[in-house]
Amino acid sequence: MAKMFSLAEVSEHNTNKDCWLLIDGKVYDVTKFLEDHPGGDEVLVTATGKDATDDFEDVGHSTSAKAMLEEFYVGDINSTTTPSKTTYTPPKQTQYNQDKSSEFIIKLLQFLVPLVILGVAVGIRFYTKSSSA
Incomplete structure (x- = not known):
């Protein structure tokens, strides 16, 4: 034994x-x-x-x-x-409820930011061509 x-x-x-x-x-x-x-x-x-x-x-x-x-x-x-083993239970989390106004702002920015970048790039190109002429 x-x-x-x-x-x-x-x-x-x-x-x-x-x-x-x-x-x-x-x-x-x-x-x-x-x-x-x-x-x-x-x-x-x-x-x-x-x-x-x-x-x-x-x-x-x-x-x-x-x-x-x-x-x-x-x-x-x-x-x-020996102490008994306990299993980990994660805490309950509240459901995240994103309000609709922030969702709209994100979609608007996703559309407008690329347009602004494109506009700046075209403006710089136009400016450099017109100043060299």
Whole structure:
């Protein structure tokens, strides 16, 4: 039977001399792997003291990296000692109701701005031709 640890016990192992991680409800002593970790030891040390499952999964570890975890396995977490995960619920947003006058102004500007640019370009061309004659 696997040894059971509380989150408080796992959290005590939070240095580069003694580093334990909690991933998928299992506890791993990764101290010996710190120097070999491709992302550096700091990445692992900062993942201590919490459930590092999301951090581990977000990186996209290979199947061989996941299999490698087994050699560092020391026990399971007592789930009653970990905070329950909550899912993010975005706040309700009020429906944006653009008033019709601003919509009209935007359409008017979309029509007039190109005409003004064209008028300026023609005016400059006309001015430069008439001043050189």
